[in-house]
Amino acid sequence: MNPQFLADGILTGALLGLGGVGLTLAYSILRFANFVHGDFLTVGAYAALVVAGALSQFLGGSGIGPFSFGWPLIVALPVAMAITGALALLLDWLLFRRLRRRGEEIVLVMASFGASLAVRSLIEFAFTPEPKYYSRDLQIAMPLGFGVRATPDQLAVVVLAALAGIALHLLLTRTAMGRAMRAVAENPELARVAGIDPARVVRATWWLGGGLAALAGVFLGLTVQIRPYMGFDLLLPLFAGVILGGVGSVPGALAGGMIVGVAEALAVPFIGAAWRGGVAFLLLLAVLLVRPQGLFGMER
Amino acid sequence: MTGTLSYLAFFATEVLVNFIAVLGLNVQWGFAGLFNVGVAGFVGIGAYVSALLTVPPWHGAPGPGHIGGLGLPVLVGWAGAALASAASAAVVGVATLRLRADYLAIGTFGIAVALHELAANAQGLTGGPFGIAFIPHLLATVPPGGLARGFLDLAITALAAGAAWFAIDRITAGPFGRALRALAQDEAAAASLGCDPRRLRIQAMALGAAAMGLAGAVQASLIGYIAPDNFVPILTFQIWAMLVVGGVGSHRGALLGVLAVWGLWSAAGGLFAAILPPSMATGGASLRIVAIGVAIAASLLWRPRGLSPPGRIVSRFLR
Amino acid sequence: MTTLAVENIVAGYEKGLPIVRGVSFAVAAGEIVTLLGPNGAGKSTLAKAIAGLVPERGGGIALDATRITAPAHALVRAGIAFVPQTDNVFARMTIRENLEIGAAVLPRPRRAGRIAAMLETFPALAARPKLPAGRLSGGQRQMLAIARALIPEPRVLLLDEPSAGLSPALVAGVFSGIAAIAQQGVAVVLVEQNVAAALGIAHRALVLVEGRIAHDGPAPPLRDGKLLARLFLGRAEGAEAA
Structure with a gap:
């Protein structure tokens, strides 16, 4: 086995994991499969492109050290996360909030489509x-080493994604809002009688999910390219990773994304790079048939 | 005059082809409450299977090693298309229908993505990005291009759509439809009366997908050529918009919906072409898709029952 | 001194189908009022309506003579705590996290103190604070659920069948705990099927039949069971005839 494929898979897996976290949070807290999520990645990538482009006049356009990006993109990253989170909230306010009140999850899925x-x-x-x-x-x-090559940008992305995963874990286990989010995901009614305001948790979920999607989108744009379909094309592997990890489990989403990313990359030498979606689909079918609750999920 | 007539014939043909697919979606969503995000995939499976079955062996091989091209009769191709779509829908149904409803959405989305990938990459089977050409017409005696051919196509499509409508209407009005309606109203009660909910849903999934496959096959034989990009998510959206606008649960409403959405779609295309400079043609196409997306979302918010009130049943998901 | 006043409350999940049809009663500080009644009488719905989980279609509640209408999560801050019958702990979270969620409605400086106080009151929970609540036994779960509800120092504690699924020995323990809570000045509303255990600690009993109060009086006279049987069965037969 060529370790280079493994390295590529880890890069993809890190992006799928970050993107999948928002999807799994939306799935467990807002209770629907959000098909806009892939496009949140795209929105984040383009938002960063615009902001960084505007900033490069003031901050200079050249990269820092070995990296291709400089201060403009570093500053643009949080701005893009905020823009994407705000867009998610806007969509919720315009659309999902009203449909949620009617209590029909599948109509929400359709609206998100x-x-x-x-x-x-x-x-x-x-x-x-x-x-x-x-x-x-x-x-x-x-x-x-071991015949593996990577660009400085790719290394930066993997390190930053790992840091984001750790930060997320701390947020969910050590802060009141993180615990409130997990509580609503597990038992919304009990969460209400425990004093948790569901509207606040919903807002936090959109901010967090949108922000992480934007982060993944910028990383994807940095290591591949920025296209209008970049996020949507990733939606199937994202879903596969989330379900593989167990819907609602944040560590599961990170691990599931990594497994899907590595599986896709390992399949490349045998069947070619064009078959990523098929690999994700087969993984998805296999998980649904064998262990639908996922690796980290609980029976519902 | 001839131009107008031939355009009208073309427009009506397109409406009827879409109508066949919308009928299938109506069985799945309107009667069984099953959310299929992979309509384009099932239409595509029908188109490709019928093409592989009917293309003459000496034609249509875009490269060496091309499989398929069995040269079977066109009607056999259509039947094979319906069967293949139904079978693939059943597989997704078996995998996802014991889980929460949105797993089916994800599963059907997956099959559509995977099919598009297969169509675009399996050169030997599907011709890859070049697609498959020389798909035989049902009655190849009339040369393409003229008004006569336009009306012949319309007649063939009308027959196919009529047959599909009749068959689906019979099935949904009979015991199967009654069981689905019972299931929609009260799953526990229906199960206690001996309906197996999962089995019924898998059957509804397969029946609906059969109609979608037929639509793909009819379209393929009329145009004579298919390519992967005919079967992308926008097709799924269009079929959904037609059903939702027309009124879920009613076959007649579905026809109205197809007319309304396909009319708007065509008109919007003409409008954008007229008002936008040619340099923005792709932009116009994007705006048109935005309009469909907004239309779906808006009708879910304000007119969840669609334009026409349903005859007998509304899905329990759309009160 | 009345702590909780329920005034002519009408409640149900769907409009036009009230399950609770005009119920009024009051609970004083330190008093335990038990809600009894046949299955389907609306006891749990009444408790959930007071807690804000079931929409009120008419009437309302007052806390310390102040009328309050608020969503469930805000009622917790106002001083009304509710312990559901089933799924009343966050099973995937640790004991400590369950308590921290209860404490989150308090101002930050008071949180640690209240959690420590609860762990002192329920030593069984203090032994392994990092254990996921899903691994607790039934009695310990009930303790954790009650502890979580008590952290914000509520004025009113609503309990929905705390005896459900517990062995008789555990029921006795939980109920003596409830009596001790009331003694600290909390107004307790206790929905119960285990009539004997409930009447053992309650000061007053309400019998609810078909969404209305059929009896409201001191608990001790009901303990011999004859009056209660008549209240339960009399109405139930009448309902069948109608």
């Missing part, structure tokens, strides 16, 4: 289907 289409096509309208890049600088992959 329609919203996904609209968001993606609006991005395509505004930015054209042409791929875009944060930097035109070519990066040289450095040898890391």
Whole structure:
């Protein structure tokens, strides 16, 4: 086995894990499969592109050290996360909140499907289907040993994704809001009589899910490219990772995303790079048939 | 004049092809409450299977090693298309229907993505991005392009749509439909009366997908050519918009919905082409999709029953 | 001194289908009022309506003579605590996390103190604070649920069948705990099927039949069972005839 594929898989897996966390939170707290989530990645990537482009006039456009990105993108990253979180809240306010009150989860799924289409096509309208890049600088992959090569950007992404995962774990276990989110996910009615305001938790979930999706989107844009379909194309592997890890489990989403990413990468030498979706789909079917509650999930 | 007539024939043909698929979605969603996000996938399976069954062996092979091209009769191809779609829907149903409703959505979404990938990459089987050409027409005696061919296509499609409508209406009005309605109203009560909810849902899933497969096969044989990008999520959205706008649970409403949405879709295309400069043509296409997405969301919010009130049943998901 | 006043409350899950049809009663500080009645009489619905979980269609509640209408989570801050019958702890979270959730409604400086106080009151919980609540025995779960509800120092404690699924020995322990809570000045409303245990600690008993109060009086006279049987059965037969 070629360790290079494993390394590529870890990079993809880190992105899928970050993106999947928001999806699994939405699934367990808001209780529906949110098809807009993939497009949140795209929104985040384009938001960072615009903000970084505007900032590069003041902060300079060159990369820091070995990296292709500089201060503009670093500053743009939190801004893009906030923009994406705000968009998620706006969609909730316009659409999901009203449908949630009627209590029909599948109508929510459908509405998210329609919203996904609209968001993606609006991005395509505004930015054209042409791929875009944060930097035109070519990066040289450095040898890391065992025949594995990676660019400094790729290494930065894996390290930052791991840090984000740790921060998230601390947020969910050590803060009142994190515990409140887990409480609502497990038992919404008990959470209410325990004094937790469901509306606050819903808002926090959108902020967090949207923000992490934006983070994954920027990382994806940094290591691959920025396209209107970049997030939507990732939706199936994202779902596969979330279900594999166990719906509602944040460590599960991180681990599931990693497994899907590595599985896709390991399949590449045998069946070619074009079959990623098929690998995700087969993994998904296998999990649903064998262990539908996922690796970290509980029986419901 | 001829141009207008031939456009009308083309428009009506497209409406009827879509109507066949909408009928299938109506069985799944309107009667059984099953949320299928992979309509385009099931239509695509029908189109590709019928093409592989009917394309003559010496034609349509885009490259060496091309499989398929059995040269079977067109009607056999259509039947095979319906069966193949139904079978793949049943597989997804078996995997997901014992779980929460949105797993089915994810599973059908997955099959659509996987099919598109298969169509785009399995060169030997599907022609890859080049697609499959020379798909035979049901009555190839009339040369393509003329008004006569337009009306012949319309007649063939009308027959196919009529047959599908009749069959689905019979089935949904009979014991199967009654069981589905009982299931929609009270699952526990229906189960206690001897209906197996999971089995019924898998059957509804398969029946609906059969209609979608047929729609794909009919379309493929009329146009004579298919490519992966005919079967992308936008098709799923269109079929959904037609059903939701038309009124869930009513076959007649579904036809109204197809007319309304396909009319708007075509008109919006013309409008954007007229008012936007040619350089923004792709932008116009995107805006058109935005309009469909907003229309779905808005009708869910304000008119969950659609334009036409349902005849007998509303899905329990849409009160 | 009346702590909780329930005034002509009408409640039900769907509009036009009230389950509780106009119930009024009052609970004083330190008093235990038990809600009894046949199955389906609306006891649990009444408790959930007071806790804000079931929509009130008419009437309302007052706390310390102040009328309050608020969503369930805000009622907790106002001083009304509710312990549901089943699934009343967060099974995937640790004992300590369950208590921390209860404490989150308090101002930050008071949280640690209240959690420590609860762990002192329920030493069985203090032994392994990192144990997931799902692994606790039935009696310990009930203790944790009650401890979680008591952390914000509520004025009113609503308990929905705390004896459900417990062995008789455990029931005695839990109920003596409830009596001790009332002695500290909490107004307790106790919904129960275990009539004997409930009447053993209650000061007053309400009998609810078909969503209305059929009897309201001191608990001790009901303990011999004849009056209670007549109240339960008399109405139930009448209902069948109608």
